[in-house]
Amino acid sequence: MGCCPEGLIDWDGVYQTIQPHATFAAGVLFGVAWWVWADALLYSIAVGGASFSPLTLVPGLVATAAVVLMNFVSREEVMADYLDEAATMRAKLVLMVSYLVSLGAIGAAVGLLVHDHTQGGKDLWVGASGVLQSCLVVASGLLCWFFHSASDSPGMGYGYI
Template sequence: MDFSELWAIFGPGVAGAVFGAGWWFWVDAVVCSSVKISFLHYLPGIFASLAALMFNCVRKEDIDYSPYDEGEWRLKLWLFIAYVVSFVSLAASVGLLIQDALGKSGPSAWTGVAGVLQCVFVLISGLIYWTSHSES
């Protein structure tokens, strides 16, 4: 067996483990927090999960990289929107980390760090699954 066959077999499991680790960081921060976490802090992780789902709705084989063919514009628009959602969720989690680190009365800085780790791990898991699942 070569690496691509092994990656096609074990890649989705690795992606699931990385996704679970990302959400585990967030659940740990919420459970260990001494103050109530507002729903606003949950949104970056939810949108990162949505972006990972959006990435995985597209197969790599369906993307045509020819600059002269306009047949796949809907697919490329879908991927562009997925990229925008993923980067906005990551930027929002970093913004909440800065807000938590600077504020004295809000959640601890660990809540912000866990939110950033959650977004990074969820988006990495989407990339891992997309590369492993689309192999033919």
């Protein structure tokens, strides 16, 4: 039993309220994530005189790839009874790999931040923004994955695309 009495919150109603706007919110989160990273990098180059390191780009690209991989699988494929067992297991495997890749991207961003800190870098904002970027990209992917539904629309639940 959870912390709330049963029937206190209508989760189906909450889901139905959020679902039409979730894809748009996920896109906004994704755009904010890349904007924060680009802003921090450009500020560091223009004001701080730092040089661009392509290594700082890697966690964001890996997180973006994980989000794309995550959204190849719908919730219906993971929980479906109409598919055979092998297809359901393949969908679960792809979803698990995407989660591991996204956690690896966040770990890489944290690793780059720690590396910048141990090297005595004055401006740690690029590293911190990389961590924030990776977390926001993964959050946008989870939001999009959780609320899209293949059965609601012919566009696989992506109403804003």
